[in-house]
Amino acid sequence: MRRQFFWLMLVLVMPWLVACGAGTPTGSEPTTDAYGGEAAVTDDGVDRARLARELYFYNWSDYINPEILTQFEEEYGVRVIVDIFDSNEDMIAKIRAGNSGYDVVAPSDYAVQIMALDDLVAPLDRTLVPNMQYLDPGLLNKYFDPDNAISLPYLYGLTGIAYNRTFFPEGITSWAVLFDPAQLPDLRGRFSMLDDERETPGAVLKYLGASINATDPAVLAQVEAILLAQKPFLASYNSSDVNRRLASEEFILAHAWSGAAMQARTGLGDEFSGNPNIEFVIPDEGGAIWMDNLVILRESPNAYTAHVFINFLLRPDVAAANADYVGYLTPNEAAIPLLSQEVRDLYAAGFAPDDAMLERLEWIERDEDSVVFTELWTRVKGQ
Numbered sequence: 001m002r003r004q005f006f007w008l009m010l011v012l013v014m015p016w017l018v019a020c021g022a023g024t025p026t027g028s029e030p031t032t033d034a035y036g037g038e039a040a041v042t043d044d045g046v047d048r049a050r051l052a053r054e055l056y057f058y059n060w061s062d063y064i065n066p067e068i069l070t071q072f073e074e075e076y077g078v079r080v081i082v083d084i085f086d087s088n089e090d091m092i093a094k095i096r097a098g099n100s101g102y103d104v105v106a107p108s109d110y111a112v113q114i115m116a117l118d119d120l121v122a123p124l125d126r127t128l129v130p131n132m133q134y135l136d137p138g139l140l141n142k143y144f145d146p147d148n149a150i151s152l153p154y155l156y157g158l159t160g161i162a163y164n165r166t167f168f169p170e171g172i173t174s175w176a177v178l179f180d181p182a183q184l185p186d187l188r189g190r191f192s193m194l195d196d197e198r199e200t201p202g203a204v205l206k207y208l209g210a211s212i213n214a215t216d217p218a219v220l221a222q223v224e225a226i227l228l229a230q231k232p233f234l235a236s237y238n239s240s241d242v243n244r245r246l247a248s249e250e251f252i253l254a255h256a257w258s259g260a261a262m263q264a265r266t267g268l269g270d271e272f273s274g275n276p277n278i279e280f281v282i283p284d285e286g287g288a289i290w291m292d293n294l295v296i297l298r299e300s301p302n303a304y305t306a307h308v309f310i311n312f313l314l315r316p317d318v319a320a321a322n323a324d325y326v327g328y329l330t331p332n333e334a335a336i337p338l339l340s341q342e343v344r345d346l347y348a349a350g351f352a353p354d355d356a357m358l359e360r361l362e363w364i365e366r367d368e369d370s371v372v373f374t375e376l377w378t379r380v381k382g383q
């Protein structure tokens with residue numbers, strides 16, 4: 001009789017044990033939920049029993065607040081391992097090779113197009129990302145993924161010039177400071193350009209008054225000549241630690257992303273302290289606006305967990321904590337009122353676009369001629 005009672009109790013408490021995670025299988029998520037998904041679904045709609053233990057996020061450097069990763073692990077028991085890339089092209093080469101091991105990746109706009117053409121990305125299940133309701137509709141359905149079928153906005157920003165105002169007390173208004181041969185000797189070894197096959201020729205194209213997407217051979221020949229003439233004066237092509245080198249005054253100016261410039265100005269968490277003299281400008285000739293996006297790789301075995309992570313990143317409090325830390329712009333409308341006053345003041349001081357600035361910003365796009373940028377960049381870097 002007592003034994004029967006024991007077995008009855010066990011049958012009754014089993015679903016509860018499973019819901020608490022005691023029955024969660026280790027390793028990757030199961031494709032079918034053998035335990036009856038209902039029992040494991042919590043208030044937030046997440047089925048704990050389907051979560052993987054680990055998730056691999058391939059992201060740009062200095063591009064996530066480490067505290068939100070800790071928070072995600074605390075809330076869901078999933079450890080997120082972040083690996084770093086510094087250009088879309090490096091990232092795509094790694095994913096194309098296959099078996100990258102990554103689940104979630106953060107390609108820029110035009111790189112989403114490339115990844116879609118190569119069929120590297122899985123479709124999104126909107127029912128699993130309800131927090132997309134908080135995204136600015138003006139940043140959804142963009143040219144690179146018209147229905148947001150495979151990507152959702154992560155962060156966006158601008159590309160212009162970051163500089164130290166003690167060395168440029170008059171300010172900077174033109175790309176000429178980086179490309180006019182008469183101005184370069186004074187800057188020798190004190191500045192960098194992004195190490196980027198679209199951004200760097202793109203800055204010269206803006207300087208020349210052309211579209212950032214121009215592929216006309218005569219214009220690109222000029223671009224190449226300007227970059228080659230600049231190269232002897234350059235400290236480096238650098239997309240990885242411009243923030244630190246500006247903050248330390250090793251560099252006095254740099255072709256830079258807006259958030260890297262803000263990090264140079266305010267510092268970055270425990271990583272390094274800021275330099276209050278750093279300014280950011282979009283030159284009169286114009287600059288780039290871009291957006292990085294969250295996608296799930298087709299080869300990911302953890303698509304469910306990946307959706308849960310993306311939905312977490314889109315939660316307004318999480319998106320605000322992230323944007324506050326990295327200094328880029330959040331596409332999350334509901335997060336904006338939650339940002340710190342310091343960051344909002346810097347946005348107003350040129351680290352975010354106003355209407356006049358928006359008119360001189362251009363998106364980088366990919367088309368069948370874009371290979372000319374890879375070729376140009378290979379020649380410039382190889383010289």
Ligand code: N2P
Binds near residue numbers: 061239257260292
């Ligand atoms: C952060 C890189 C920003 C991404 N270091 C540029 N698309």
